[in-house]
Amino acid sequence: MIPSDLHYTKEHEWVRVEGGVATVGITQHAADQLGDIVFVELPEPGRKLEQFATFGVVESVKAVSDLFAPVAGEVLEGNPGLATTPEVVNSDPYGAGWMLRIRLSDPAQVGQLLDPAAYEALTAEG
């Protein structure tokens, strides 16, 4: 079930925009594909990210993937809970498993992302 109020990337990140702040995580589909997630490496607050730049790493028992910033902006915070309980990315990817809050530098970039229907179509292709 893909939440209808979010934006998505082809790299399987989701974005929730509230005010000028984007919250970013990875989708249930990505978490399922990775398997049990054991570590998430996130950037320090204050770091400036370009759109689609790598901002971190997610590591499961069998794979490691880069994380890509869906939108440009300044890192406000990483999810501190993931240091001790990275498994919430598997159990609650759209909630407690969020990864990053970014202050948007160009809100128009959100328009370049996939809407829920387009993302659903992407994952349906396999």
Place this chain on the structure above:
Amino acid sequence: MVYGPHTPDDRSRMLDALGIGSVDELFDVIPPAVRAGPMHLPPGLTELDLMARLRTLSGHNRVDLASFLGAGIYRHHIPPVVDQILLRGEFYTAYTPYQPEISQGTLQTIYEYQSLLAELTGLGVVSASHYDGATATAEAALMTCRATRRERVLVSRGVHPQSRQTLATYFAGTNLTFDEVPLVHEGPAAGTTDLAALGRLLDDPERPVAGVVAAQPNVLGLLEPMGQIGQLAHAAGALFVAVVEPVSLAVLAPPAAYEADIAAGEGQPLGIPPQYGGPYLGILACRDPLIRQIPGRLIGMTSDADGRRAYVMTMRAREQDIRREKAASNICTNQALCALAAAVYVAALGPGGLRDVAATGAARATELAAALADAGAPRLHPGPYLNEFAIRVPDAVAVHRRLLHRGILAGIPLAELEPGVPALADGLLVCATECTTAEEIELFAWALRDELGSRPGVPAGAIGEGSR
């Protein structure tokens, strides 16, 4: 069934795509002098003739020398139990297990190696293992860059020059750079890392430093102010890498005590004989928070489905087969047999035995220093040392060569180890271990006194010309 992966047609299409005329052009960046040329091999020999030929060749080895050579590789007595265990077929013939968990015995020995080295260094994570001390040191420098996201490393000139060359090789073709921290030229701290220069090199906001690398003891055998070097590094937001000699850790403060973030070192002194070109053992250890930055195998202890003790390869996701170009290292192999030798050696000696080895070497070195000073060759530096030190010998290279003809390997001329450094031109770097005998020290002192013209003649019955 065609086993050759590429047909001549495949090759010519690939060469066309690359726009080159021959495969050899791919290797143009390698200097011609070090490229393999055609081999002119003599005709084959019978086994009988071959054995005779090899006996003749091995007869040229000088095994009769009174050796005072160290400079990073040290002679120690190796208890026969080390070889007895190494020669077991289960260990001796095995390559790194690709289905690791089926080789519980191998994993257990690696786990024990890690545990023993963790105890010696005081650091929680030990990888098993790297090619040698030089590559482990270079990997440590790369770790500091990944961990801090900075691109500049400072390396003390007290770190072995071959390790610094290896570091330069590892950094070539990357955006990483390193600067060398000079040694103090004169005064009580002569020969150790210049702290004032280190401070200046660290104070460059445009080029922040990822890590500071210093050796204890340093390449001149001197003890470095590791605590102060570490404090300067940490104050600048850099990590601190200690390059250590493992036997010395039985008597010197371990890297954790002076807050090193990473320890690297040559593991040869732990049960591996000195041999030209290795194989040796690269030790690499770090504090727990750096665990995802350390390259190399890590074995963990856990329990299996039935609750029994079991060993696993852990943190695999850092490695090349999973992380590809973003792996912690592009070297995906280890020195398991040498790591096993180190583990058996340390376990066989125990904490007291290892302390005896280190302390006896230090005591012999003190006797050696006194005898050589009496013969007219005082130490080159005044600071404290453990079992290795430099002496002042005018025309050191020629004296070294003449002593060799008298059966004495008088360490190494510093002019060969560190060419072009005037302060070291008259130096011989010599060492002693528990293998050094009072007779060898006496012979060296007598011969050196003779060479220096302090007093002619050598004692009757001294070791002569050797087998040449």
